[in-house]
Amino acid sequence: MDIENAKIPQATAKRLPLYYRFINNLHSQGKMRVSSKELSEAVKVDSATIRRDFSYFGALGKKGYGYNVEYLLSFFRKTLDQDETTNVALIGVGNLGTAFLNYNFTKNNNTKIQIAFDASDDRIGDTVGGVPIKHIDELEEYIDGISVAILTVPAQAAQGIADRLVKANISGVLNFTPARITVPSSVRVHHIDLAVELQALVYFLKHYPLDGELEDEL
Amino acid sequence: MDIENAKIPQATAKRLPLYYRFINNLHSQGKMRVSSKELSEAVKVDSATIRRDFSYFGALGKKGYGYNVEYLLSFFRKTLDQDETTNVALIGVGNLGTAFLNYNFTKNNNTKIQIAFDASDDRIGDTVGGVPIKHIDELEEYIDGISVAILTVPAQAAQGIADRLVKANISGVLNFTPARITVPSSVRVHHIDLAVELQALVYFLKHYPLDGELEDEL
DNA sequence: TTTAGATTGTGAATGATGTAACATTTCCGT
DNA sequence: ACGGAAATGTTACATCATTCACAATCTAAA
Structure with a gap:
């Protein structure tokens, strides 16, 4: 919420988690320093863009030297609020x-799926990946302290559940339904539409020149 | 491949499948006409952007009237090469x-998953959702006529399989691995990184003003 | 047939993103 | 301690995308 962060372009913000993960990798590999050029090859983002983002x-870096991995890592940890985890529900x-x-998701992340909900009676009471599953009817009882919801329900159910989530004071939704x-x-709300992603890829293949293009971020 | 299509902005191309699906919905609801304003509310894209895209x-439309749903639908069907399906493999x-x-995916789409591959012996020979599962060792035998691959393997396996896909002459990859x-x-290659999507959403929540913002495309 | 109302298609303004290029600064071997 | 090599941080530019605002045009009803 500080003034500095408020000015970061959205495109940059979307790349931060990616940077963070690769810096983390470098750190566990015991690497001490890294240049924007090296990082560029790993994450497939132009080196000038990386320097601009940073x-x-x-x-964060030193001219003629590059970036200190340890320092970068601790900086990103702090910046991405690594220590303060965000509680997530999966519907x-x-x-x-x-x-x-x-x-x-617990590894290297600032998010934790605390609870899951489903409409089918079969699964209620089970835990999957360490996450307990409750019945969707009990959504309002258990959603306290949860600020983000991942929506992986059938499309017809999406709006109805979204309405209930809003009433329950949710802040963000990752919507995987069409x-x-x-x-x-x-x-x-961020929409991720798997069918659209596939169709868009196909459209690009058919209508855009194949050569000399860098691959895309999604 | 025609000259007209070559000039369409990528941002527009990514929205086409979305438009297509909603126009399809309208058509099955028996709606005869639609305005950019109506469509805007449904797909959450600014109406001026929709008009520009079209x-x-x-x-495609008529001033003072809007768009004829039937005509739009047939136009999009043709444009998105609805009739010529692209064969997809899932790894x-x-x-x-x-x-x-x-x-x-067969409903309203120009893509068909023809075959799937897995490394675990248990699943080989089964079909899931009508798609036969082969062993990953047999990739090269069965990949003929497939132009797109969906990569949903563990991260460590991704590059190795990508190399084999390239040798087998794949055109596009939808990469779901980190x-x-x-x-x-x-x-x-289009990357879709689920962990990054979640982290980016959380970052936006913490650092961007909550009010007055339109929700984002992914 | 005329008119009021609606809605497109687009020129122009604005905003966002990406990248080339380079002065500046630091490192490091000798 | 010095000079060359290396890599940052940033300025300037180019490109791409969004949105405003409105003339042009059509519909539909009287």
């Missing part, structure tokens, strides 16, 4: 939901 | 891979 946070324990629960949900402007 | 394809039938296989794979510039 510069929003001040002078819809289907295939996609299960994938998320099994994904090891439905575009409507929420108050105080709630942030 | 205008790259010529004058890695874990939770995330299974989610993809069960997702109904690894950033290296491929020749003739191959298009």
Whole structure:
């Protein structure tokens, strides 16, 4: 919330978690220093872009030397609020939901899936990836202290559940359903539409020159 | 490949599948006409942006009237090469891979997952969502006629499999692993990194004003 | 047929992002 | 201690994308 961070471009903010993970890798490999050029090859982002991104946070590197891995790491840890974890709920324990629960989010991350909900009676009471599953009817009872929801339910259910999440004071939603949900402007929604991603890739392949293009961020 | 399509901005191209799906919805609801304003509310994209996007394809609408749903639909069907399906392979039938296989991609889409591969012996020979599963060792035998691969394998395996896919003449890869794979510039790669998406959402929540912002595309 | 109302398509303004290029500074071997 | 090599931080530019605002045009109803 400080003034400095308020000015960081969204495109940069989206790359921060990526940088963080690779810096973390370097650190566990015992590497002491890294240049923007090396980092560029690893994360597939132009080195000038990396330097620009880092510069929003001040002078993190040293000219002629590069960046100190340890320092970068501790800086990113602090900046990405690594220590203060955000509590997440997952709604819809289907295939996609299960994938998320099994994904090891606690490692190197500032987020933790605390609880999951599902409509099918079979799964209630189980834990998947260490996360307990409750019935969706009990959403309001258990959602206290949760600020972000991952929505992996069938498309028809999306808006209804979104409404309940809003009432329960959620701050952000990661929406994996094809439905575009409507929420108050105080709630942030990111849409990730798997079918659209695949179709867009196919469209690019058919209509854009294949050669000399760098691969894209999503 | 025609000259007209070559000039369409990438940002627009990414929205086309989204438009297509919603126009399809309208059509099955029996709606005859639609304005950019209505469409805007449904897909959460500014109405001027929608009009601009459509205008790259010529004058699809009529002033004072809006767009004819039937006409729009047939136009998008043609433009997105709805009739000529792209064959897709899925590598890695874990939770995330299974989610993809069960997702109904044949409905309203120009893509079809023809075959899946996995390293675990248990699943070989099964079909999931109508898609047969082969062993990853047999990749090269079965990949003929496949132009796109969905990569849902563990991160360590990603680069090795990418190399094999490139040798097998793949055109595009949808990479769901955290690894950033290296491929020749003739191959298009889109990265979708679930952990990064979640972290980025959390970062935005903590550092950007909550109110008055429109929700984001991913 | 005329008119009021609606909505497109687009020129122009604005904003956001990416990248080339280089002066500046630091490192490090001799 | 010095000079060359290296790599940052940033200025300037180029590109891409979004949005405003409105003339042009159409519909539909009286």
